[in-house]
Amino acid sequence: MNIWNTTSDFILLGLFNHTETHLFLFVMVLMIAITSLVGNALMIFLIHQDAQLHMPMYFLLSQLSLMDMMLVSTIVPRMAADYLKGNKSISPAGCGLQIFFFITLEGGECFLLASMSYDRYVAVCHPLRYAVLMSWQLCLRMTVGSWFLGAADGLMQAVATLSFPFCDAHEIDHFFCEAPTLVRLACADTSVFENVMYICCVLMLLVPFSLILISYSLIFAAVLQMHSREARKKAFATCSSHLSVVGLFYGAAISIYMRPKSYRSANHDKIVSVFYTIFTPLLNPIIYSMRNGDVKGALRKCMSQCPTSSHE
Template identity: 85%
Template sequence: MKNGNTTTYFILLGLFDHTEAQRFLFAMVLTTALASLVGNALMIFLIHRDVRLHTPMYFLLSQLSLMDMMLVSTIVPKMAADYLTGKRSISPAGCGLQIFFFLTLGGGECFLLAAMSYDRYVAVCHPLRYPVLMSWRLCLRMTAGSWFLGAADGLMQAAATLRFPFCDAHEVDHFFCEAPTLLRLACADTFVFEFVMYICCVLMLLVPFSLILISYSLILAAVLQMRSREARKKAFSTCSSHLFVVGLFYGAAIFTYMRPKSYRSANQDKVVSVFYTVFTPVLNPLIYSLRNSEVKGALRKYMGQCSALSHD
């Protein structure tokens, strides 16, 4: 590891030590990651297979599951391989790819959750006009926009971060390459870039979050005016799962990227990163399937078909 841009590798210090307790935590994280991959893959499969789920709402949900699967696949296999083999090096290209995919998927999920909140607003407040206000064309545009904005942010931050010269201390105190952590190794003034990155994070987080708050404020006002208790219950049930996912995702992201630099610590960053790269993706399919009768119906139908085939 040399000064300037002649960096040959970085060393990821990782998340766990080789103690008995740390091995148990590693096994728990790995099991959770595998459950996340299986759960999100099953969600995508059910949405694709069941015609009743071919609606904009479930298409957006399938995109959320796809992003979560890719996020786990970007982070966990490298972390697990490093822990099991003891080889914790990563090339600048590999580091850049991790930063790019991590920010692409994280940023894309921010805007996708905002699109899902608009979908719920239209479904609750304007149900008769839903096919017009939430057309397939608009749904596809919002989805493509989410991927594009996330990719633009990821490409910009990955390219800019790796352009800095890095000093002899090449150990990254993290289990994957994350831009704020990598910048601590730069032997150049990063103030301007960190300020720009902070503004980007504010826009990527607070703009969609504000749209979500507006959507659910309008939903709450509409629900409170409903006379039917059954209608209110159905509206709350439809939206509460989405709100729970939003709270988990945005809470962890805001804590990580919008804290002042003086309040950051490596251990806190690693714990929060595990939360939104491993545990949040496994909660999404659980929340949406356990609280959604249509998804549970599609799962029962598929299990029934599998059972019938096994008895033939």
């Protein structure tokens, strides 16, 4: 098999064929992606506009929505353009950028969810010291740290992946460039890189996940000691939205990155990738808006002010 250099384009085989059924599924996915972008943009707008939401908890939530918007924008427009135009080629630079942004946003979201779990721990277990233990300075540091750690991992994986020589079979059986899928096309021994990449993925997933488990273990221990039923109910309501998002995100991420190779298939990887790159960003604002009284109040206030503003 011949070896070709990374100046040649890759071919993304995509997610859909040109059949009526697949056209319907494509339209559905596109509508979900657009709804996801609108929902997350609305969440950011409400948090920015409503003074009652100017708290570390909601600032972190706005960063989560920003990451979700960028994730959808990184994957879906390219996928839609390739399907509509029939041009499935992507340059190595474009492929590297997709890998970088994808890993940056997924890795950053891991650490951001861990930061949000600490925020919930302080709010439930140390409410009187919340302003001290969860200061704006600490909040900004955790946010910057989440973006930085994600970007460092993304840059490392993008550069390392594209440094391999690739074979004639340069077709990527996916709808976007993902490092594990691309490495399978390399005409070189990638075992060391794959092991390092696996360790990085485990650390990026398990370290934040362990922090989340510790935070919620302490939260549940504190909740069980509360004598008031209303206090317990309020504490669970405070944490339920974040727990739902954590379950969705980590369930999909662990399924795709920590599953043994022998159990992996291209179709399964694509289905799971659709879930956490398109569906999960849609569910996040829905979960937080439906289960959070402050967000619902901000939305009602915004809707009540819109007619007034247009009338004036």
